[in-house]
Structures are given as C-alpha cells and as structure tokens.
Amino acid sequence: MASIHAVTVPKWGLSMDKGAVMAWHKQPGDRVRKGEDLVDVESDKIANVVECPADGILRRQVAAVGDVLAVGALLGVVADEEASDAEVEVLVTQFQATFVPMEAAVAGGPQPQVVHAAGRRVRYLVMGEGAEALLLIHGFGSDLNNWLFNQEPLAAGRRVYAIDLPGHGESDKHLDTGSVDEYAACVIAFMDEVALSAAHFVGHSMGAAVALCVADSTPARVRSLTLVCPAGLGPEINIDYLTGFAEANSRNALKPMLSQLFADEALVNRKLVDDVLRYKRLEGVREALEKTIAAQFAQGHQRRLLRDVVGRLPTQVLWGAEDRIIPPQHAEGLRADVAVHRLAGAGHMAHMEAPAEVNRFIASFIARGL
Amino acid sequence: MAREISYQQAINEALRQEMERDPSVLVMGEDNAGGEGSPGERDAWGGVLGVTKGLYPKFPDRVLDTPISESGFIGAAIGAAAAGMRPVAELMFVDFMGVCFDQIFNQAAKFKYMFGGKAQTPVVIRTMVGAGLRAAGQHSQMLVNVFTHIPGLKVVCPATPYDAKGLLIQSIRDNDPVIFCEHKLLYGLKGDVPEESYAIPFGEANVVREGKDVTIVTFGRMVHLSNEATAELAKAGIQCEVIDLRTTSPLDEDTVLESVAKTGRVVVVDESNPRCSIASDISSLIAMKAFGDLKAPIEMVTAPHTPVPFADSLEDLYIPGPAKIRGAVERVARYH
Numbered sequence: 001m002a003s004i005h006a007v008t009v010p011k012w013g014l015s016m017d018k019g020a021v022m023a024w025h026k027q028p029g030d031r032v033r034k035g036e037d038l039v040d041v042e043s044d045k046i047a048n049v050v051e052c053p054a055d056g057i058l059r060r061q062v063a064a065v066g067d068v069l070a071v072g073a074l075l076g077v078v079a080d081e082e083a084s085d086a087e088v089e090v091l092v093t094q095f096q097a098t099f100v101p102m103e104a105a106v107a108g109g110p111q112p113q114v115v116h117a118a119g120r121r122v123r124y125l126v127m128g129e130g131a132e133a134l135l136l137i138h139g140f141g142s143d144l145n146n147w148l149f150n151q152e153p154l155a156a157g158r159r160v161y162a163i164d165l166p167g168h169g170e171s172d173k174h175l176d177t178g179s180v181d182e183y184a185a186c187v188i189a190f191m192d193e194v195a196l197s198a199a200h201f202v203g204h205s206m207g208a209a210v211a212l213c214v215a216d217s218t219p220a221r222v223r224s225l226t227l228v229c230p231a232g233l234g235p236e237i238n239i240d241y242l243t244g245f246a247e248a249n250s251r252n253a254l255k256p257m258l259s260q261l262f263a264d265e266a267l268v269n270r271k272l273v274d275d276v277l278r279y280k281r282l283e284g285v286r287e288a289l290e291k292t293i294a295a296q297f298a299q300g301h302q303r304r305l306l307r308d309v310v311g312r313l314p315t316q317v318l319w320g321a322e323d324r325i326i327p328p329q330h331a332e333g334l335r336a337d338v339a340v341h342r343l344a345g346a347g348h349m350a351h352m353e354a355p356a357e358v359n360r361f362i363a364s365f366i367a368r369g370l
Numbered sequence: 371m372a373r374e375i376s377y378q379q380a381i382n383e384a385l386r387q388e389m390e391r392d393p394s395v396l397v398m399g400e401d402n403a404g405g406e407g408s409p410g411e412r413d414a415w416g417g418v419l420g421v422t423k424g425l426y427p428k429f430p431d432r433v434l435d436t437p438i439s440e441s442g443f444i445g446a447a448i449g450a451a452a453a454g455m456r457p458v459a460e461l462m463f464v465d466f467m468g469v470c471f472d473q474i475f476n477q478a479a480k481f482k483y484m485f486g487g488k489a490q491t492p493v494v495i496r497t498m499v500g501a502g503l504r505a506a507g508q509h510s511q512m513l514v515n516v517f518t519h520i521p522g523l524k525v526v527c528p529a530t531p532y533d534a535k536g537l538l539i540q541s542i543r544d545n546d547p548v549i550f551c552e553h554k555l556l557y558g559l560k561g562d563v564p565e566e567s568y569a570i571p572f573g574e575a576n577v578v579r580e581g582k583d584v585t586i587v588t589f590g591r592m593v594h595l596s597n598e599a600t601a602e603l604a605k606a607g608i609q610c611e612v613i614d615l616r617t618t619s620p621l622d623e624d625t626v627l628e629s630v631a632k633t634g635r636v637v638v639v640d641e642s643n644p645r646c647s648i649a650s651d652i653s654s655l656i657a658m659k660a661f662g663d664l665k666a667p668i669e670m671v672t673a674p675h676t677p678v679p680f681a682d683s684l685e686d687l688y689i690p691g692p693a694k695i696r697g698a699v700e701r702v703a704r705y706h
Contacts, residue, residue: 170372173566250574252624270580281536281568 002083004091005053009041009063011071013148014112014125016043017101020068021075025049026058032078035356039063039075045271048149051356056080059088070101112144112170118189123170124163126194128155132366133196136162137187139205139231141245141289143169143279146204149355154362161199163190165210167288174284178291180206180232180304184213191221200366204228204351205326206296212306215313224314226362229323229348231296232306234330239293239300241325246289251277263322263347311335316365318358320346339365372564378421378557380531381496384538385422385458387567389429392456395542397422398434398447399460399496418462419498419557444470444495448478448547451493456542463509464497464551467516478547479522490545494538499527500553500591500641501689507677510685512642514590515651517549518618524572525619527551529593531561533616536570543569553591573620577629581609584699585629587652588639589615592690596639599695608703618648626652627660634665635702639695644672666705669698 009019022040026032036052052058060077063069074095077088112125125144134154138146144162154160164171166186167178176182187210191199200223203211208230215222231237241260248254255273259265279285296303310317316339319328325348331340341361346353375383389395401415403426416423426433436443440461447459461467467474474495481489501510517525524546528534534552541548578593579600586596593614600610611629615622630636636656640649649670656668671690679685 170564249571251577270577274576278532278564278568281570282564283567 002080002087003054003056004077004079004083004087005056006091006095007038007050007053007075007078009069009071009073009075010048010050011152012043012048013045013145016045016071016148018068018070019043021063021065022047023065024061026052028058028061030058032056032058035360038078041075045275046148046267046269046352048355050075052078054078059083059085060092062092073099073101114170115190115193117186117193120166120172120174120186120189122163122166122172122186122190122193124161124190124194125151126159126161127151128157128159130158132158133199134158134160134362134366135187135191135196135199135201136160137201137203137207137210138162138165138168139207140242140292141168141276141279142204145169145275146349147351150202150351150359150362153355153359158366161194161196163187165207167285167292169279173282173288175288175291178288178293178295180209180213180296180306181217182295183210184217187214188218188221197221198223200224200226202226202228202362203230205348206231206292208232209304209306212309213304216306216309219313222313224366225310225316226365227310227315227317228351228358229319229326229328230317230330231302231326232304233310233334234307234327235301235305236327236330237297237300237302238325239297242293242297246286246293249277249280254280260324261348263320263345263353267353307334311338314365316341316361318343318350318361320348320350320353322346323348323350372562374560375531375563376557377528377531377534377552377559377561378419380535380563381421381538381552382424383563384535384542385425386428388456388539388542389425389432391567392542393432394454395456395458396432396434396450397425397429397458397460398436398443400436400438400462402426402460403433403435417460419554421496421552421557422460440466441470441473445473445477447493447495448473448491451478451491451547452481452489456492456494458494458496458542461495461497463505464499464513465508465511467497467513474517474523474547474549475520479520482546483522491547492542492545494541494548494550496538496550496552498554499551500555501673501678501685502555502591504680504682504685506680510678512590512640512673514551514618515640515642515647518648518651519646522546523619524548524617525551526572526617527553527590528616529553529556529590529614531559531563533570533576533614535563536568537572537616539567540569540572544572551590555591559594570616572617573622574616575622575625576614576616577611577625578614579610579612581611581633583609583633584611584635584637584703585626585633586610586612586637586639586695586699587615587626587629588612589618589648590641592639592641595690595692596695599692599699602692602696603699606700608699610699615648623655623659626655630656630660631663634663635705636664637669637671637695637698637702639671639690641673641690643675644670645675647672666702669702671695671698
C-alpha cells in the first residue's frame, strides 16, 4: 500500500492565517525521514521550520519560495517509492480543487476563554480531548501565545490548557505581592475553577518555578513536571534583562531586551516587539512586573529556590544551551532520575526555538509515565 | 480582553475610561450632551457624528453642550485647563479652527512659555480632518500641518482604532495642549482594541510594515492607502517599509532616519496640500540629515494646491490614492 502525505502550511498561534515560504531544505527526489527539516515558513509573527510528516521521498514542491499561502494550503508531497507519479498528481489535483482557506478570524477554531478564579479573571486556551491533561505555564512578561508551536502538536489525544498568569496577557493585572507562591495559588484556583483535578505541568522560566511551587504545596495536583529553562533551581539570573524589560516602553528600548531571549536574534521581528509593547502599555502591567521583580529577586538573585522539590515527582528539565537569562548550569547535580536535555541552538525561549524537540521530549516523557 | 471595535467606539471608550479615572476630565462641544431642544432623549446626538454618544447619561455634570461659537467654547476649555481641569473640547471640523486661532496659538500654546513654566494647559481639542465625505471645501481640509507649525502644541493623528484609544488617553493625561485629529473616513474602521486602559507615548512612530527597498512615511488615513499600494508593489518585487508617524508634533525623527538609512529611497504621503506640509517637512528633514543615504530624489504624494472640490469625481482625483502612491514608489525604486 503506497503511503502519500500532503505537507501543508501549519497554524502557529491564534492569529496566523497565512505563511510565506522562505526556503526548502530538500529538493524533489531527495530521500526524507520523518521529523527532518523540510521547509521554512514565516508568519507575520515568527519563522519556523515545517517538519517532514513521514519517511519517504519528497515527490513534489507545490509551493515556491516567496509564495504566501493560507494556513492549511499545500506545500508539497512526501510519498514512498510505491506511489506512482499519477497517484501523487491525483492528490495534488484533488487537494487544490477542494482546498478552502480559512477566514482571517478563524471561525470555529479554539478561542481563549475566561474564568474567575479566586476573584481574578484568568484567560486560558484549551485544545484537544482525552483523559490526560497538560497545563502550560508561561514565564515573566509573557502569555499563553508563547506556546504557539507547542500547544496544538501536544493536543493530539490529550487536553492541553495554557493560561495567562495574573499580571500577564489578558488576565487581571492586579497582584498582591508578585511572589512565586501567589502565582502558584492562582494556578491552583484556576484548576479548581475548570475542574482539573491533576495535570502534567509544563512551565517555562518563572512558570517552571510556579509549577515547582504547586508540586511542593499540593503534589496531588501534579502528575509530572517538565521544566523548560526553569527559574527556581539556582540563585543566578540576568536581572538586567528583567529590569530592562519592565522599564522599556518604546520599540527601541524593548528590542535589545527581547533579543537576549533567543539564540537567533533575527526571530525578534517587528510584530513580536509590537505585541509585547501592546501588553506592556496596559494599565497595571508595569506595577505587576515591578512587584514580581521586587518579590522574587534580591540583590540580583532569585529568592525562591525550589531545588529540593525536583524529583519528588517525575521530572525532566529541558534547557536551551544558549540561554542568556538563566544559566543552564543550574541543571547540574540534580537527582540521577531527573532527565536533563540540553537543546543546541536554542536560547531562553527554547520551546519557541526548538519546538519540535521540546514537543517530542514532552510527549515521550508523559507516555512513559502512563 | 482585546476585541474588535471601531475607531469611533475606541475614541468614545477612551473618553469614558479617562472620565471614570479622573474627575477633572470633562467633555464639551456642540451637541455633545444631545443638544437643548432636540427631540427625544437628551442623549440624541453625541456630537455631529455621535462620537461622544452615551457619555452624557454616565457623566451628566461633565458633558457640556456649547453654543455654536467656537471662539467662545474653545476659549472656555483653554481657560478651564489653565485653572486645573482637563477639558476635551470637540471642535466639529478642523476647518472651523480659524475663528479660535487666538485662543489656540496665542494663548494655549504660549501659557507655559510666557509664564516661565508656572502655568500648564492640559486641554485636548478633538477635531475631524480629511476629505472624502463629499462635504466640500470648508469641511474637508487636512490642516494637521498648520498646528504642527506652532511650538507649544502637540498634534496627534491616529490611523487605527488601537492607536485612537491609546493616543487619546495619552492626550488627556498630557499637560500640554493637544490637537487630536480624527479622520472622518476612519470612524467605521474596526480593529483589535484591549478593553483595558493604555496610553501610547507621543513621538513614537509605528513601523506598520517592514521592507528593504523604499520607505513610505505617512500618517492618518494615508497609512491605509499606502498599505493598499504596497500589496501590489510587493508582487512586483518592491518591498516597502511603511512608517505611520502617529504624532506630527513631537516627531519621531529617529524611526524615519533609521529607515532611510536602510532603504535610501523615500516617498512621503500626505493628504494635505503640498506647500508647507508634513510631506515637505519630512522631505527637508531627510534631505538635511540623511542626504548621504539617499539613492534617489525624495517623492511627495499629496493633494494638489487647490481647495477640496465638491464634485465627487474631482474629490476622488484630489485625494492621493494607491495608484499615485504606487507610481511614486516605482519611480523612486527604479531611479539610478
């Protein structure tokens, strides 16, 4: 039985409706393997690579470099030797004849929702269905859109929740203290509100410290911990980044800050900077960020260390080898049963710069635990 | 939560949120409260196009109807500002500004300077600008440049609902007189606007679109017509960078000059008449400060040096459109 796979423009994040084809890594006739880099696509927010969906041969490049195509449009075809040229041609013809691009607003796609948890408005986005639940917790100054390369792929066969922490995204901006413990209490209140008894936690940076804090106070709610470039494992942190981010109120001040988050600084484009600026201008955000810095750091060091929590529950640590915000050395000397993976070519935003690897580590880690 | 609202609704929301936040903010203008003697509910109008509709019932003591005397009520607003209030006065069409030039140019713009910094005048004058409403030569001018010329005034001209809300909030909080220019053809334009309050700082241009070949410097409604032109130009292989100045005073020179340093080719698009305009101002700025970066003469796309015509066909010709912008960009891009 011949296997033929259509490679299509992915949807990265809520607002993506089209992508530009930037470069092909493989040429027609090349042998390709599942998970290999196939083609670079850029949305108005960010560029990323589309991976090969199966082993086989790249039979057709339908999209040319420079083409701007709707989400879901055909990029190319991967098939094994058994598939005839005619069969490949039929797939292309049928696909193009029936393909209907989504509207810009993406009616019907999953949309963020709002709950009130412990008196606070919390925005969240849930994708997928299944018995297992995952909870994604972003870091300082970020929001649920941070998981644009992760949430949908991880939602195959499970429910994946991503939340905006208080003071962040479109959740309430008020914070009492800004401590890790306050954020953790809010996460638990959120889980109560959406009747989520327990979940696999994936936390990035400060969000990882929040996950550790929940695991410390209420371990029954946490099935496993995936800590991505985590805070909470050691005292050092790039405090200049944190204060610079909190203070920056113009594009020119903010861009050099955001550039420190990535190994590849070219990823920090106009749209990304604009989106962060829009968030930072909202009433209450500056106070929330300043409170958080005051509560969580002293003399430029992290105050809330949760290293002893690591390993009480199934835990893995993923770290961008080129992280310039929190040193990856904090992952050294952890318990032997805690897997630590260094991601080459990725900075602090490892889940955005190496999403395929991060998603694979998370999926296999959870599968092993079942 | 961000949701889609119109430019007009964004202005209304900014007024409402600032009035809730600060009891010294008041709104005044012709028919802002509904117009004495108008039929039906007192909230019948909310200004000539209904921008302040709904504010009067919420703040009956702070939404004031004024006589049809611009020189009277603009003077009153400026006086109230000097005495500690934050009035937002609606001067229906910018074309009527002439009768209150003394209050604006000689009084509001000069108080801080003449009194050695001891006086401030936190007044906002909201006004409609621009052609396209078939309202003829006395209701259609784009006089942003006239106010930009005067030291002591700040001049704002938002292009999107998001900018309209954030810039109006900033205007109300600013301690200097602000001329807030609303393009009448943009009132129905919809876009994502957060429900929460936010302020956009003055003097920060918005890079609407990044490109390496030609810089288009523009503001107001012309941002949208420039964007239309760039879509066609991109297909022809010309990548435009579109800069929306957002405020013409203060002016974000850095963003303009940085872009010119990258592209070396410039088209300035301005809906005003060409002489002594924002287009000529930006052109002279670039000629003086970035001459060495230029690879081609600067082009200006503006209205002609005539009043705005009343005939539909002539008004359409008068307003700079995507075709004219495209032509200018192509000439600049091909110049050797």
